[in-house]
Amino acid sequence: MSYLNPRIAGADVRVMSSNILFDKTLPDRLSLIADYYRASDADLIGMQEVNRVGTALFDTLGDIYATVALRHPEDKHCYTPILYRRDRFELIEGGSELYRSRGTDTKSMAWAVVADKQSGKKLAVINSHGSLILKSYNLEATNAVEGEMWRVDNVCQMLEKKDELRAKYGASLPVFVTGDFNAYASSESIQNMKKVLPDSAEVATVSATAGINSFHRVPGQPCPEGTPIDFIFVTDDAIKVLVHSIPTDETALTISDHCPVCVDAKLN
Numbered sequence: 001m002s003y004l005n006p007r008i009a010g011a012d013v014r015v016m017s018s019n020i021l022f023d024k025t026l027p028d029r030l031s032l033i034a035d036y037y038r039a040s041d042a043d044l045i046g047m048q049e050v051n052r053v054g055t056a057l058f059d060t061l062g063d064i065y066a067t068v069a070l071r072h073p074e075d076k077h078c079y080t081p082i083l084y085r086r087d088r089f090e091l092i093e094g095g096s097e098l099y100r101s102r103g104t105d106t107k108s109m110a111w112a113v114v115a116d117k118q119s120g121k122k123l124a125v126i127n128s129h130g131s132l133i134l135k136s137y138n139l140e141a142t143n144a145v146e147g148e149m150w151r152v153d154n155v156c157q158m159l160e161k162k163d164e165l166r167a168k169y170g171a172s173l174p175v176f177v178t179g180d181f182n183a184y185a186s187s188e189s190i191q192n193m194k195k196v197l198p199d200s201a202e203v204a205t206v207s208a209t210a211g212i213n214s215f216h217r218v219p220g221q222p223c224p225e226g227t228p229i230d231f232i233f234v235t236d237d238a239i240k241v242l243v244h245s246i247p248t249d250e251t252a253l254t255i256s257d258h259c260p261v262c263v264d265a266k267l268n
Contacts, residue, residue, distance in 0.1 A: 046127030
């Protein structure tokens with residue numbers, strides 16, 4: 001069983017984004033996901049599609065990771081929680097909110113501001129699952145047009161949160177934005193994000209994964225060629241990305257229909 005490569009020398013933090021797929025196969029995949037997370041050496045993990053079955057992972061991984069944002073202020077279940085390492089970080093602030101533009105209550109963002117227990121250095125993660133319009137919604141709308149309008153607004157909401165956190169904790173606060181954006185790099189929503197925060201794959205100084213889609217429809221299938229819909233964006237005035245990776249080994253392909261996205265980064 002193979003996992004992510006060892007953290008590159010000089011990296012201060014490893015951040016991962018991971019959509020775990022809440023279909024009927026999830027109960028059978030939970031132990032494999034937990035094993036993968038344990039072996040990942042990730043400091044913070046932005047998760048998507050964490051339904052009530054998926055929350056079993058929090059107990060399984062509770063010796064390593066604490067969880068941020070289990071419920072929205074509207075008292076609705078949060079599908080986009082964040083994990084952070086208990087031994088390294090103290091939680092300063094965490095929360096979540098549903099997207100203004102969405103079709104279901106599964107589409108939301110969560111955030112966490114943590115401080116390193118030794119250095120006191122703060123950093124933040126904003127984690128997202130982008131809005132989507134499926135035929136099953138029975139709307140007189142299409143994912144390509146109205147759905148993309150929703151995702152453009154999702155990006156606006158994330159950037160508003162980034163600005164809010166930096167106003168509160170300092171203009172130099174390092175912020176990672178993780179998630180399944182349900183959009184390709186050429187889309188308006190992703191282009192709008194990149195005008196403010198660069199894609200970690202495009203600013204990684206050592207290596208980056210390119211030429212594949214992070215989404216592969218069925219767990220176990222290979223990733224097709226193309227571009228990802230899962231991203232990690234960064235405030236590049238406070239974060240130097242060293243390595244961006246989308247692992248496509250057998251284990252990464254099996255844990256979900258999305259491969260994780262991972263960055264090793266140095267904090268300025």
